[in-house]
Amino acid sequence: MSVLRRVGLALFAPVLAVVVAVVISSAVMAALQVDPLRVFAVMVDFGDTPSQQVTAIVVVLNRAVPLFLAGLAVAIAFRMGLFNIGVEGQYRLATVLAAGVGAAVALPGPLHVLLIVVVAMAVAAIWAGIVAVLKVTRGVSEVISSIMLNVIALGIASYLLTGPLRGSPEGASIISTAEIPESGWMPSLNGVFGVLGLANPPRQLYGFLLVAVVVGVVIAVLLNRTRFGFDLRAAGLSPSAASASGVDSRAMVVKTMLLSGAVAGLIGMPDLLGSTHAYTTDFTSGLGFLGIAVALLGRNKPVGIALGALLFAFLDRSLVPLQIQDFPASVVTIIQGTIVLAVVVANEVARRVARRSAERGSGPAAAVAGDGSTGPGQSTGGPGAGGGEGTGAGVSRTTGAGQRTDERQETGA
Numbered sequence: 001m002s003v004l005r006r007v008g009l010a011l012f013a014p015v016l017a018v019v020v021a022v023v024i025s026s027a028v029m030a031a032l033q034v035d036p037l038r039v040f041a042v043m044v045d046f047g048d049t050p051s052q053q054v055t056a057i058v059v060v061l062n063r064a065v066p067l068f069l070a071g072l073a074v075a076i077a078f079r080m081g082l083f084n085i086g087v088e089g090q091y092r093l094a095t096v097l098a099a100g101v102g103a104a105v106a107l108p109g110p111l112h113v114l115l116i117v118v119v120a121m122a123v124a125a126i127w128a129g130i131v132a133v134l135k136v137t138r139g140v141s142e143v144i145s146s147i148m149l150n151v152i153a154l155g156i157a158s159y160l161l162t163g164p165l166r167g168s169p170e171g172a173s174i175i176s177t178a179e180i181p182e183s184g185w186m187p188s189l190n191g192v193f194g195v196l197g198l199a200n201p202p203r204q205l206y207g208f209l210l211v212a213v214v215v216g217v218v219i220a221v222l223l224n225r226t227r228f229g230f231d232l233r234a235a236g237l238s239p240s241a242a243s244a245s246g247v248d249s250r251a252m253v254v255k256t257m258l259l260s261g262a263v264a265g266l267i268g269m270p271d272l273l274g275s276t277h278a279y280t281t282d283f284t285s286g287l288g289f290l291g292i293a294v295a296l297l298g299r300n301k302p303v304g305i306a307l308g309a310l311l312f313a314f315l316d317r318s319l320v321p322l323q324i325q326d327f328p329a330s331v332v333t334i335i336q337g338t339i340v341l342a343v344v345v346a347n348e349v350a351r352r353v354a355r356r357s358a359e360r361g362s363g364p365a366a367a368v369a370g371d372g373s374t375g376p377g378q379s380t381g382g383p384g385a386g387g388g389e390g391t392g393a394g395v396s397r398t399t400g401a402g403q404r405t406d407e408r409q410e411t412g413a
Contacts, residue, residue, distance in 0.1 A: 013350035017343035063313035070291025080236035086146030088288025089153030095268030103178035128261025186273035
């Protein structure tokens with residue numbers, strides 16, 4: 001399959017999902033007697049002056065950074081067939097504890113920021129690890145345990161904010177932790193606008209954007225170019241076959257959830273280190289659940305997740321202009337909801353198109369590999385199954401001929 005065709009198939013599902021979402025949303029708005037063309041015109045209007053336009057772009061980018069990290073955290077678990085719904089509780093608990101630690105210590109700038117980030121990642125990883133331990137030791141579904149731990153995490157965060165870590169005075173309308181000293185702030189990237197000859201906006205572009213890019217690259221390499229990533233995908237596709245080839249599936253569950261939780265701990269860092277410098281009762285919420293939609297739209301690929309995060313950030317930024325123009329804010333919610341529904345259908349359509357294309361182009365054996373439902377070397381139609389080299393051959397020998405030999409010995413044949 002040519003590179004152009006592969007790219008086309010990769011983009012087919014998300015583009016189809018967005019188109020379907022726009023059509024359905026337009027029909028719903030028309031039924032509510034709201035002009036969809038006017039709504040979309042307001043949404044894409046970034047202002048008349050260069051300063052307004054750059055500010056709108058900064059707002060979208062700042063919103064996209066935590067959404068991208070949330071999508072990555074969810075996607076890591078998805079790649080192994082795990083459903084980490086606990087991202088919401090993991091990042092909220094991690095952020096309040098990181099804010100408390102950051103406000104309680106005084107260190108040189110880089111070390112102070114590093115300490116806050118490490119604390120957040122460690123707390124979220126430990127909280128996600130509880131889900132993994134329950135799954136591998138007691139067989140508890142990660143969906144159920146992570147949902148329940150979300151409630152517990154939010155309760156603990158609320159207790160810490162109103163109790164031991166409270167920094168706001170009594171009677172304050174917004175309760176917050178103590179403010180992190182300036183040495184623990186992340187510098188903004190507004191200097192880039194001057195270099196590019198653009199207007200310097202009043203809002204600060206989060207410096208954590210660079211960290212998010214690095215995290216995305218590291219996760220992409222880890223999942224697609226390392227033995228750990230191969231073991232993760234193999235264990236997700238077939239735990240028994242992975243175990244036969246020497247992969248400890250139970251350990252991979254723990255490692256995957258720890259990694260997913262560690263990335264989840266970064267979700268609150270852009271806002272904490274870039275703008276609020278404290279955890280408050282009105283700190284950004286709901287990013288963990290939006291991360292599920294972003295990961296689905298991006299098909300669990302870092303580049304796709306980045307594009308999905310930008311789309312959802314663009315929709316969130318549209319809320320204020322729509323309200324100013326007296327349009328209902330529920331319009332954005334309708335669009336987001338239809339995108340989530342459409343992407344599920346679009347992914348299934350794209351999977352079937354890819355499978356049929358592979359069947360027409362290379363025969364049954366290539367169809368299995370092109371489907372993406374099996375890992376490298378696990379197809380039984382290829383040459384590796386008969387004694388070739390690699391992990392796939394080892395799985396075939398152990399799970400196929402090896403079992404038949406044992407059966408003959410037991411029966412005395």
